[in-house]
Amino acid sequence: MSPSPEFEAVQSASPRDEHEVDFDELVEKARKAELKALKKAEKEMQRANADTAEREARKVAEVEGAPKKGSKLQFEGELDRSEVAAYLEAIVRGLRSGSLQFRREEESLALTPAERVDVSVKASSRKGREGVRFELEWRAPSESEGKLAIVVD
Amino acid sequence: MRYLNALAEGFEKGTLQFRDQEGEIVLEPNGMIRFGISAEQKSERCDLTLKLSWKQSRADAEQDSGPLTITGLPRETRKAEPE
Numbered sequence: 001m002s003p004s005p006e007f008e009a010v011q012s013a014s015p016r017d018e019h020e021v022d023f024d025e026l027v028e029k030a031r032k033a034e035l036k037a038l039k040k041a042e043k044e045m046q047r048a049n050a051d052t053a054e055r056e057a058r059k060v061a062e063v064e065g066a067p068k069k070g071s072k073l074q075f076e077g078e079l080d081r082s083e084v085a086a087y088l089e090a091i092v093r094g095l096r097s098g099s100l101q102f103r104r105e106e107e108s109l110a111l112t113p114a115e116r117v118d119v120s121v122k123a124s125s126r127k128g129r130e131g132v133r134f135e136l137e138w139r140a141p142s143e144s145e146g147k148l149a150i151v152v153d
Numbered sequence: 154m155r156y157l158n159a160l161a162e163g164f165e166k167g168t169l170q171f172r173d174q175e176g177e178i179v180l181e182p183n184g185m186i187r188f189g190i191s192a193e194q195k196s197e198r199c200d201l202t203l204k205l206s207w208k209q210s211r212a213d214a215e216q217d218s219g220p221l222t223i224t225g226l227p228r229e230t231r232k233a234e235p236e
Contacts, residue, residue: 111201132160134202
């Protein structure tokens, strides 16, 4: 049974088709927005995870005294002779114990001196100033050091 | 460590004496010492550098520049001027 012409006229005049098209667009927009939000959330989560991992690694390094690769800590100041001597004695103690810890405000650095240390000393006196430059250098402990490797042919 | 201990002791006492095959230098740290320290962990090497410097004491500075001496040749050693 075919619909009456009157019904057809009512049906085509209704805004239903137009409404359905809008709905599809809305669904598509919502889907895209959801996808975008998901991607953004994923990126934020990755960033947060990376930050957390870095913080955790830093905490472990601080607790274990493990040196961070490529770290540097510097200090400059004016001290009297006894303060200089105290710093030098602290370095000697660190070298003896095999662990040198440096801390300045929020920064910290832990070094593990090797058994063999290269030493360079330079003393100078010129243009109304005297000075000493003292340098210690050693091979950084590698991560594979101390591990047993068994190779089977 | 021996060197660092000697350095610490020298700063405590106020005299640092360095000697190698080329010669000797005696430093007298005094007043405020400019102290610089740099500790670095590279991928394969660790480096600890200390830089210490101070103003030379006035007496030492004067001694270093030394007094000016001008000595004229004695009259008899002068070359005879052509007549």
